[in-house]
Amino acid sequence: MSYVPDNLLYTASHEWLEKIADNRYRVGITEFAQEQLGDIVFVELPETDETYAQEDECGVVESVKTASDLFAPLTGTVVEANDALEDNPELINDSPYDDGWIFVIEITEDSELDSLLNAEDYRTSIEDEE
Amino acid sequence: MNKTGLYQAHLDAGAKMVDFGGWQMPINYGSQIEEHHAVRQECGMFDVSHMTVIDVKGKDATTFLYRLLAGDITKTNTNQALYSTMLNEQGGVIDDLIVYKLADDNYRIISNAATRDKDMAWISKQSSDFDVNIKEQTDLAIIAVQGPEAEQQLQPLLNIDLSSLKKFYADQDQSYFIGRTGYTGEDGFEVVLPVTDAPVFWQKLLDTGVKPCGLGARDTLRLEAGMHLYGQDMDEGISPINCGLAWSVRKKDHDFIGGDIIAKQRQQGSETKLVGLVLDGRGILRHGQIISDDNNDIGIITSGGYSPTTEQAIAFARIPKNNQDKQLYVSIRNKKLPCRVVKLPFVRNGQSLLEE
Incomplete structure (x- = not known):
C-alpha cells in the first residue's frame, strides 16, 4: 500500500494538495502515482501567473515509461512552481510529498474544494489499482 | 496470461x-x-x-533457411549466430530473429514473443516442400x-x-x-x-x-545500442531496405521469400532510412512523434525515450533516404523542438558516442 498522508487532500488523477495559506495550496503527485510512472525524467511546469480552470491541463510529468498530464486540481492562478524539478525531476520519485512538490495555486472557487478526496477516500480509490 | x-x-x-x-x-x-x-x-x-525457440532439423535445413530468411545462412559457420529478417512475399518483415547453426542439418531460431503464432504458422507452411522438422521448444x-x-x-x-x-x-x-x-x-x-x-x-x-x-x-x-524493436521500428508493412536493416539482407541470390521485391528496391534505391535523433533541449522523444524539416512533415519517430547513459532524449526516426539535414524538428504537444541528426548507435560498450 502506497503512503497516503492523512493531512492532505487528493484528486482522482493522483494529485495531492496541502493548504499552506488562505486560498493557497501546494500541489504534487502522490506516492502511488510516482510508483506507477517509474523513474521520472522530465517535468514541464505550469507557467507562474497563469490562470487555469479546474481540470485544465497545466503541465506534464514524463517517466522512462510514459508521459502523464498534470491537471489544475482547482480553478486558480499558479503563483509558484518548483524550478528544482527542471534539473532534478527524480525529486518526485524520492520525495513526492515534500521536495517533489510541483506548484502552488491560489484558488478562486472555494466550492470546488468539495470535489476533492480526503485521505481515506483516496486510499479506497487506489486500492483497486494496486 | x-x-x-x-x-x-x-x-x-x-x-x-x-x-x-x-x-x-x-x-x-x-x-x-x-x-x-x-x-x-x-x-x-x-x-x-x-521469446520463441524453434528448432529446425533435417537434411534440407540449410536450403530451407536459405529460402526462408533474407540473410545468408550459407555464410554462417557451425556454432555461429546470424541476425536475419524473415519476409513475406511483398518484402515486409514478418519478424526479426537470431538463428544459431549447430550443424548443417540442425539450427535453432530465437524469435520474438508476440509473433509466436504467426511465426510458427509461416515457418510450417513454407517448410512443406523441404525435408525438415520444425519444433517449437516450450x-x-x-x-x-x-x-x-x-x-x-x-x-x-x-x-x-x-x-x-x-x-x-x-x-x-x-x-x-x-x-x-x-x-x-x-x-x-x-x-x-x-x-x-x-x-x-x-x-x-x-x-x-x-x-x-x-x-x-x-x-x-x-x-x-541502435537495435531495432519488431512492431515499432519495422513490421509487415515495410521492407528491411527501407527501415535501416539493408545490412542484414544478402546482396546476391535474391531467391528468398520476398526477394524479388527486395531486388527491385535495391535497384531503384530505398525510399526511407532510419536515423538517430538527439533532443538537446528539454523533453522526451517518443514513438509516433512527427518529424519535420524547415518546411514540411517528413517522417516519424519509430522508437524514442530517455537515454540514461547520455542523459538526453534519443530516438530512431524514419525519414526520406535523400534527406541530408543535420537538424530536424520534432512536434511535442504542439511545439516544434530542434533535434540533432546523429549516426547510430548512440552508445557502445558503456560509452556515449554523442559529441557535445
Whole structure:
C-alpha cells in the first residue's frame, strides 16, 4: 500500500494538495502515482501567473515509461512552481510529498474544494489499482 | 496470461509486472535507470523466456533457411549466430530473429514473443516442400546475462570456457545452450536452459550480485545500442531496405521469400532510412512523434525515450533516404523542438558516442 498522508487532500488523477495559506495550496503527485510512472525524467511546469480552470491541463510529468498530464486540481492562478524539478525531476520519485512538490495555486472557487478526496477516500480509490 | 518459469522469482525480487505480448513480465524491480546503469557498468540479467525457440532439423535445413530468411545462412559457420529478417512475399518483415547453426542439418531460431503464432504458422507452411522438422521448444527458459562483468559472473556456473567463446557464437554445456549474444550493446550471454533449472540458476546469479533487470531497461539499452524493436521500428508493412536493416539482407541470390521485391528496391534505391535523433533541449522523444524539416512533415519517430547513459532524449526516426539535414524538428504537444541528426548507435560498450 502506497503512503497516503492523512493531512492532505487528493484528486482522482493522483494529485495531492496541502493548504499552506488562505486560498493557497501546494500541489504534487502522490506516492502511488510516482510508483506507477517509474523513474521520472522530465517535468514541464505550469507557467507562474497563469490562470487555469479546474481540470485544465497545466503541465506534464514524463517517466522512462510514459508521459502523464498534470491537471489544475482547482480553478486558480499558479503563483509558484518548483524550478528544482527542471534539473532534478527524480525529486518526485524520492520525495513526492515534500521536495517533489510541483506548484502552488491560489484558488478562486472555494466550492470546488468539495470535489476533492480526503485521505481515506483516496486510499479506497487506489486500492483497486494496486 | 502466460508466466515464465521465473515468475515467482520476479515477485520475490520486488518486480512490477506488466502484460507483454500475452506474458506476465517484469517491467522493473524498482528503478529502471539503476538497472540500465548496472548493465552498462557491471552486470545485469533479464528473463527473456517469453521469446520463441524453434528448432529446425533435417537434411534440407540449410536450403530451407536459405529460402526462408533474407540473410545468408550459407555464410554462417557451425556454432555461429546470424541476425536475419524473415519476409513475406511483398518484402515486409514478418519478424526479426537470431538463428544459431549447430550443424548443417540442425539450427535453432530465437524469435520474438508476440509473433509466436504467426511465426510458427509461416515457418510450417513454407517448410512443406523441404525435408525438415520444425519444433517449437516450450520447456526452456532464457536468461540474458549482460554487461562488462558478464563473463566473470557467469563463468563459475558453467563447465565451458566462456573466454574462448567468440562474439555471436554459441556453445553447449550438457542441456544448457549459451550464446555470446544480447540486446544491450554490451558484452554478454544468453543462456537457454531447462525451465525446471531456471529458478536455481537465477538465484545463483542473484547471489553473486548480478542485478535483475526488467523490460524497461532492456528497451532503453537496445535503443542506445541502435537495435531495432519488431512492431515499432519495422513490421509487415515495410521492407528491411527501407527501415535501416539493408545490412542484414544478402546482396546476391535474391531467391528468398520476398526477394524479388527486395531486388527491385535495391535497384531503384530505398525510399526511407532510419536515423538517430538527439533532443538537446528539454523533453522526451517518443514513438509516433512527427518529424519535420524547415518546411514540411517528413517522417516519424519509430522508437524514442530517455537515454540514461547520455542523459538526453534519443530516438530512431524514419525519414526520406535523400534527406541530408543535420537538424530536424520534432512536434511535442504542439511545439516544434530542434533535434540533432546523429549516426547510430548512440552508445557502445558503456560509452556515449554523442559529441557535445
